[in-house]
Amino acid sequence: MQSRKVFQAVCRLHMWVAVGGMAYLTAGAIAAEAPDNTGNPAQRAAFLAGTSKDCPGCDLRGTRLKRRDLSGADLSGADLTDAVLHAARLTNAKLAHAKLHDANLNKADLKRADLTGADLTEALLYATDLSGAQLDGATLVDAHMQHARLTRARLRNVDLSHADAREAELADCDMSHATLKQANFSNANLSRCVVSGATADRAGFVSARLRNAKLNGTSAIQADFYRADLSGVDLTGGDFRGSRLERADLDGATQTGMKTQGALLVDGTVGQ
Numbered sequence: 001m002q003s004r005k006v007f008q009a010v011c012r013l014h015m016w017v018a019v020g021g022m023a024y025l026t027a028g029a030i031a032a033e034a035p036d037n038t039g040n041p042a043q044r045a046a047f048l049a050g051t052s053k054d055c056p057g058c059d060l061r062g063t064r065l066k067r068r069d070l071s072g073a074d075l076s077g078a079d080l081t082d083a084v085l086h087a088a089r090l091t092n093a094k095l096a097h098a099k100l101h102d103a104n105l106n107k108a109d110l111k112r113a114d115l116t117g118a119d120l121t122e123a124l125l126y127a128t129d130l131s132g133a134q135l136d137g138a139t140l141v142d143a144h145m146q147h148a149r150l151t152r153a154r155l156r157n158v159d160l161s162h163a164d165a166r167e168a169e170l171a172d173c174d175m176s177h178a179t180l181k182q183a184n185f186s187n188a189n190l191s192r193c194v195v196s197g198a199t200a201d202r203a204g205f206v207s208a209r210l211r212n213a214k215l216n217g218t219s220a221i222q223a224d225f226y227r228a229d230l231s232g233v234d235l236t237g238g239d240f241r242g243s244r245l246e247r248a249d250l251d252g253a254t255q256t257g258m259k260t261q262g263a264l265l266v267d268g269t270v271g272q
Contacts, residue, residue, distance in 0.1 A: 056094075
């Protein structure tokens with residue numbers, strides 16, 4: 001009997017060791033797979049000291065980089081949450097998948113910068129120059145983009161929900177399949193932009209210029225196009241039910257298959 005009890009105790013001990021070891025190995029494996037967002041400490045120190053422009057994956061939350069020349073810098077995957085980059089020079093910078101939540105990028109120069117998949121939620125982008133920038137898959141929810149310049153920018157599959165882009169310059173940009181729900185583009189220039197397949201429900205385009213843009217397959221339910229320039233626009237298959245098109249310019253626009261039930265049309269009548 002005593003031998004049996006000893007044997008059972010040894011078995012339990014072996015089981016605990018095995019389970020503990022597996023848990024240790026699992027934790028180790030998870031730690032090994034987790035991305036290192038702190039970056040190289042020496043590299044981070046050099047970046048903060050201004051002796052280096054590159055700091056990919058670094059933790060740079062809340063750093064003050066106002067007017068810093070970071071043209072061509074590699075900051076891909078860096079955490080720049082709440083960072084101050086007011087009037088900074090970031091032309092051709094690599095910021096793919098960077099975290100720029102609440103960052104101050106007012107009047108910054110981001111021409112041709114790579115911001116693919118970056119998080120710019122609630123970022124300040126007033127009068128920021130993003131001409132030719134790559135923002136495919138980026139998140140700009142609640143971003144403040146008044147007077148920003150995004151000429152020829154790539155914004156495919158971008159999320160601009162609730163963004164304020166009043167008087168922004170977006171001519172020749174590609175916003176295909178973007179999410180533009182309740183965004184404000186009043187007085188903005190979207191001439192020749194590709195907005196095909198986008199979702200712009202309840203978005204505001206009051207007095208916006210969309211001349212020769214492509215809005216085919218776009219959902220703009222209850223959107224506001226009052227006095228908008230939609231001349232030459234491709235609206236094929238667009239869903240504009242309940243939207244306001246009153247006094248909009250639709251001269252030369254392609255309206256094949258366009259849904260306008262309940263919409264307030266150009267002549268003040270309601271679509272059937």
